Amino acid sequence: MPESKFSLKNIFRRKSGGGFVEQERRLPLGKQILLQLVCLFVAFTVLFPLMWVVSLSLDPRNIARPTEFRLIPPGASLDAYKRVLDQPTANPVKFWELARNQFFLASGTAIFSVLIGILAAYSFSRFEYPGRRGIMLGVVTVLMLPSIATMAPLFVLLNSINITIGDLSFNLRNSLFGVGIAIAAGQLPFAIWNLKGYLDTIPRELEEAARIDGASPNQLFVRIVLPLATPALAVTAFLAFNASWTEFGFSWLFLSNPKDFTLAMSLWNMVGQFSGDTPWSVFSAMALMVAMPVAIVYLMLQKYIVSGLTIGSVK
Amino acid sequence: MAGATQSLPTKPVSPFLAWWRRTSYTRAAYLYLVPAAIVMGVITFYPMFYQVWMSFTDFGIKNLRRDAPPPNYVGLQNYKDIFPDKIKLFGNEIDTFGTGKLAAKVQNFNFLRILGFNLIWTFANVPFHVIIGVLVAMLLNTQGLWLKKIYRAIYVFPMLLPWLVVATVWRNMFDQDSGSINLLLATVGGWFGVPAEVFRIRWMESIEIPIKGFFPGVPLPLSFYAMLLTNLWMGWPFMTIVATGALQSIPKDLYEAASIDGANGVQQFFKITVPLLRPAMIPATMVGIITTFNLFSCIFFMSGGGPLRMTEILVTTAYDLVRAQRLYGMAAAFCVIIFFVLLILTLITNRITKATERYDA
Numbered sequence: 110m111p112e113s114k115f116s117l118k119n120i121f122r123r124k125s126g127g128g129f130v131e132q133e134r135r136l137p138l139g140k141q142i143l144l145q146l147v148c149l150f151v152a153f154t155v156l157f158p159l160m161w162v163v164s165l166s167l168d169p170r171n172i173a174r175p176t177e178f179r180l181i182p183p184g185a186s187l188d189a190y191k192r193v194l195d196q197p198t199a200n201p202v203k204f205w206e207l208a209r210n211q212f213f214l215a216s217g218t219a220i221f222s223v224l225i226g227i228l229a230a231y232s233f234s235r236f237e238y239p240g241r242r243g244i245m246l247g248v249v250t251v252l253m254l255p256s257i258a259t260m261a262p263l264f265v266l267l268n269s270i271n272i273t274i275g276d277l278s279f280n281l282r283n284s285l286f287g288v289g290i291a292i293a294a295g296q297l298p299f300a301i302w303n304l305k306g307y308l309d310t311i312p313r314e315l316e317e318a319a320r321i322d323g324a325s326p327n328q329l330f331v332r333i334v335l336p337l338a339t340p341a342l343a344v345t346a347f348l349a350f351n352a353s354w355t356e357f358g359f360s361w362l363f364l365s366n367p368k369d370f371t372l373a374m375s376l377w378n379m380v381g382q383f384s385g386d387t388p389w390s391v392f393s394a395m396a397l398m399v400a401m402p403v404a405i406v407y408l409m410l411q412k413y414i415v416s417g418l419t420i421g422s423v424k
Numbered sequence: 425m426a427g428a429t430q431s432l433p434t435k436p437v438s439p440f441l442a443w444w445r446r447t448s449y450t451r452a453a454y455l456y457l458v459p460a461a462i463v464m465g466v467i468t469f470y471p472m473f474y475q476v477w478m479s480f481t482d483f484g485i486k487n488l489r490r491d492a493p494p495p496n497y498v499g500l501q502n503y504k505d506i507f508p509d510k511i512k513l514f515g516n517e518i519d520t521f522g523t524g525k526l527a528a529k530v531q532n533f534n535f536l537r538i539l540g541f542n543l544i545w546t547f548a549n550v551p552f553h554v555i556i557g558v559l560v561a562m563l564l565n566t567q568g569l570w571l572k573k574i575y576r577a578i579y580v581f582p583m584l585l586p587w588l589v590v591a592t593v594w595r596n597m598f599d600q601d602s603g604s605i606n607l608l609l610a611t612v613g614g615w616f617g618v619p620a621e622v623f624r625i626r627w628m629e630s631i632e633i634p635i636k637g638f639f640p641g642v643p644l645p646l647s648f649y650a651m652l653l654t655n656l657w658m659g660w661p662f663m664t665i666v667a668t669g670a671l672q673s674i675p676k677d678l679y680e681a682a683s684i685d686g687a688n689g690v691q692q693f694f695k696i697t698v699p700l701l702r703p704a705m706i707p708a709t710m711v712g713i714i715t716t717f718n719l720f721s722c723i724f725f726m727s728g729g730g731p732l733r734m735t736e737i738l739v740t741t742a743y744d745l746v747r748a749q750r751l752y753g754m755a756a757a758f759c760v761i762i763f764f765v766l767l768i769l770t771l772i773t774n775r776i777t778k779a780t781e782r783y784d785a
Contacts, residue, residue: 136567136568141570144563147563148564148571151560151579154657156578156581161604175607178607178611226460228456229460233457236450238450244461251469253766253767254763255718255762257718257720258742258759259471259475260742260743261475262478262756263467265483265488266470266471268488271490293463294468297460297463297464297467297468326452326456354586355586358720376592380596389602392592392596396589399586399588400586400589407583411583
């Protein structure tokens, strides 16, 4: 096939076809300007909140609240960022401690749900056995429910467990570990479903060939499926990480000790009824610092994420 | 395979060994399922069943301690208390099985109004997302448009941000005195000589209903429109991405053939673009409906369900019942109701999807 693609005839056809398209592509200038104006307007609405937040966070005047409309700050200073790093909220907790808690929570749930999820996804995708459809239906049903809809029993059940390891004793509900369990309860079904959707798209010829050569299901999984599924594993882990990075409901409900607090809770502390007189410049700096890490990774993985999400739904 | 060749008649094996080898394939399947089954059984399914049991009890703060007595069994009382005792239908009052007693404990609670608002919220949002998403995708698909790639990169920007950050930022943007929306409106109004006081709009707190009688029994305050705008900002880029993929897969020849046959732009849009976009847009719309229906972050962080609980949706109400009211049994019953509402919503949207698919074929 490749040689015919580059045959003389095809090159000619391409060229003439290309020329034809080029001619057609020219847009009348009036229409071009009109469409450009529409595009610019849409771009402005999209970027407006970002410009506002960035401008506030850089504002050197250190005012509590903006009193006039500005998208470009009068000068720039990183004071607000310094304050966020030092002590973002009224609690004596540093930014890096909050970020560390949030990172443990997010990476823990992401790794946990992907590790267990890929095993179940392999089972659903590559085997035929009694009860398969029923169990899959159970997973999908859970997926449909918002994770917040099981918070009452999770709160009560985790609250009834006290863990003592050596002289370390804590209530499972009032700990990051408990919050992680509650988040994982919602993340795992998603990981299973997302990974199953991806495994279904991997052609089985390789595995069939290896099976004829006498490979066991375990060998097929480790040698063939796992390497091929690496991109999906990364994307699923990131999506789980992304969801837990700004997880709010369970942390806000469960945690009461300021040293366990997370970034999400602190950001809310700077807005809600407890915000007091937190300057908006500090809030803006905090908001940007919370959003930045995941936004950058999202941007890098965007192509895979979108195709992954749509594959799952189109099927 | 190996098992089959070894168990030839020449080499007799015990029936157990034969069975063991024959089922090795199925056993592997179940083995891979075991970790997920155990974990989900313990942290997902067990709490769900526990929730159903809780919903029949008066589980409250007094039952939280470990040495506390178990909660009392109250039967369907929680469900009855959530449901109103009377429903107004076309001017007639109809008695229901409910008692509506929860409204006495939780101010301004009205189950049917919350459910109604939740549905209005969902079906007011998603059509806007789809329509604007498709229009922008078509705009970016215009042949010969300059700077397409830059616009495409800018337009996906809202998708990169977490809801927590978006909702808190927009909440500040809708602030009465310092919010950028009011300040921007005042600046633009100033150009036309409108005094700035006009634009000190109380977006989140105002209890006035700007457009009355939209939906009987479900008042829509200003905060509804503010959140509609926010969710619009957040929602359409996803639809644009889905629509762009679908638009690019439509062969150009179809449009050429149609224009040779004398079809104008509008006809081409409705006879070619819409039918060929539909298979991609319908699943995306379903995802949008379910997401918007449960959009906790937008409501909770922006209006907090206010003013007077007029913008409360089901999940934010459930959160309030657990966190603020600490009525665990009642919250469990409420979440069981949410489950059935979602089940019905999913079944209906599934049905519509299937029906339109058949229409296509």
